[in-house]
Amino acid sequence: MAYKCANCAKSYAQPTADYFCTDCGYDGLLIDDAVDTKLEENGGDREIGLCILLMDASGSMDQPAFPGSPLTKLRLVANSAAQGIFDLQQMGKADDAYICAMLFDNTIKQIFFKSVKELLEEHNFEVKVFANYLYEELAQMGGTTDINGALQAANSFAKSFTTRSIPNMQGYTPLEHVVLTKAGQSRVVPNVRVLLYTDGVQYIDGKSDPLVSPFKEWETDILMGAFFGDSSESGCNELRSILSKCPNHDFEQFFLLDQPSKVAHLRKLFRMASGASGFCPLCIPKE
Numbered sequence: 713m714a715y716k717c718a719n720c721a722k723s724y725a726q727p728t729a730d731y732f733c734t735d736c737g738y739d740g741l742l743i744d745d746a747v748d749t750k751l752e753e754n755g756g757d758r759e760i761g762l763c764i765l766l767m768d769a770s771g772s773m774d775q776p777a778f779p780g781s782p783l784t785k786l787r788l789v790a791n792s793a794a795q796g797i798f799d800l801q802q803m804g805k806a807d808d809a810y811i812c813a814m815l816f817d818n819t820i821k822q823i824f825f826k827s828v829k830e831l832l833e834e835h836n837f838e839v840k841v842f843a844n845y846l847y848e849e850l851a852q853m854g855g856t857t858d859i860n861g862a863l864q865a866a867n868s869f870a871k872s873f874t875t876r877s878i879p880n881m882q883g884y885t886p887l888e889h890v891v892l893t894k895a896g897q898s899r900v901v902p903n904v905r906v907l908l909y910t911d912g913v914q915y916i917d918g919k920s921d922p923l924v925s926p927f928k929e930w931e932t933d934i935l936m937g938a939f940f941g942d943s944s945e946s947g948c949n950e951l952r953s954i955l956s957k958c959p960n961h962d963f964e965q966f967f968l969l970d971q972p973s974k975v976a977h978l979r980k981l982f983r984m985a986s987g988a989s990g991f992c993p994l995c996i997p998k999e
């Protein structure tokens with residue numbers, strides 16, 4: 713540890729009696745070197761948020777989004793996700809918002825982990841180009857549905873993000889923010905969200921096991937779930953059974969996509985999650 717003059721840079725092993733530099737007479741206090749370096753380190757780090765998208769690419773997603781609609785669920789998701797993610801540009805969040813997209817059927821495929829800025833540049837700032845890219849990736853899958861496997865993969869990625877152990881990525885600080893609970897307490901929450909959407913039940917190897925969410929073990933459950941279909945379907949109840957309630961609104965972290973009017977909702981949901989904020993439908997900002 714050393715104490716340094718900010719003016720002449722003379723270094724002292726012990727601070728002077730009054731913390732003034734005896735050499736140059738500078739009227740500022742000597743600076744504790746150790747504290748100084750730490751501040752610099754933090755200042756140099758980028759504070760970033762993360763959104764993990766768990767995107768169902770199972771076979772059934774290729775069906776119409778709503779009865780009689782020419783739009784498939786896959787197309788609707790690709791368009792809404794692309795728009796919601798690119799919306800962050802107008803909100804000035806493109807640099808610090810990172811998106812990890814994991815597609816799943818009975819397998820899991822991470823198609824990217826990039827900042828919104830990188831995604832914008834890669835797709836020429838054209839939402840259509842990005843939507844088509846997402847659609848092509850989603851359409852390549854089409855197997856059965858391993859939601860549990862997807863949740864496990866997202867959990868380990870989210871953990872390596874918050875513990876700063878993502879390979880090939882240094883010099884960042886995971887953002888945190890404070891939410892006020894309904895009971896009036898403040899709680900620190902990492903700026904990490906996982907958004908899972910699905911249209912079915914857990915089904916692999918001819919078996920339909922119950923869903924298990926590893927995010928239940930987090931101090932604040934960062935998982936949001938959206939269901940494509942009717943609220944009476946068993947997949948809908950399954951999904952709701954693993955979701956927690958928004959710490960702010962005490963409302964289910966659940967979104968039902970059962971009619972065309974909810975399409976606009978889906979884009980806003982992707983936007984909110986991509987900015988690593990919000991938990992429940994009441995958290996979506998009103999326009």
Ligand SMILES: [Zn+2]
Pocket residue numbers: 717718719720721722733734735736737738
């Ligand atoms: Zn000095």
Ligand SMILES: [Zn+2]
Pocket residue numbers: 958959960961962963990991992993994995
């Ligand atoms: Zn909420």
